[in-house]
Amino acid sequence: DAGVTQSPTHLIKTRGQQVTLRCSPKSGHDTVSWYQQALGQGPQFIFQYYEEEERQRGNFPDRFSGHQFPNYSSELNVNALLLGDSALYLCASSPMGGGENEQFFGPGTRLTVL
């Protein structure tokens, strides 16, 4: 049973560019959440997708957008990249609509903005 997978593993972009990160949830999970983790900090919640809709959103600007596909996989898009967007981006999946259910995390995508 594959766990949560993310691609790519690493990514280097320049300021102003756009980036797309991808996530496949654990088998049987229908809810995907995205987090940003800066060095030395805990993960910060970006948004959560369930039934192909954004259900919850953290305190992130509209430059951060996402999508969930019918197979429950998800994408995170970031436009007009800033130096401060450099971080580890983590995807987590959970079953049955998420809520109070256990979350399982992927290995993350390390984004560096130059």
Added chain:
Amino acid sequence: KQEVTQIPAALSVPEGENLVLNCSFTDSAIYNLQWFRQDPGKGLTSLLLIQSSQREQTSGRLNASLDKSSGRSTLYIAASQPGDSATYLCAVTGGSYIPTFGRGTSLIVHP
């Protein structure tokens, strides 16, 4: 707004010691609390999930307790090993269903 604090921020111990990591939160109206392990530059591995109605959970050498009224959780690691070296994070999920993470405790267990 929920705030989660983890103490200590860093810990270095010799192999074999029993350890206690602390997590405190400001809003006791929670659904669950989850402990994670994170190796450098890697994703999070779930260790234990405690629902709000539970007082503790155990898995192998790990035991986590929850005291909602005082806003505290502890992660107890018995007989620590060098392979336990990692950052340990706690996350609290409340009414918004948005988990709030602490900054973690960085643990080094030396032989």
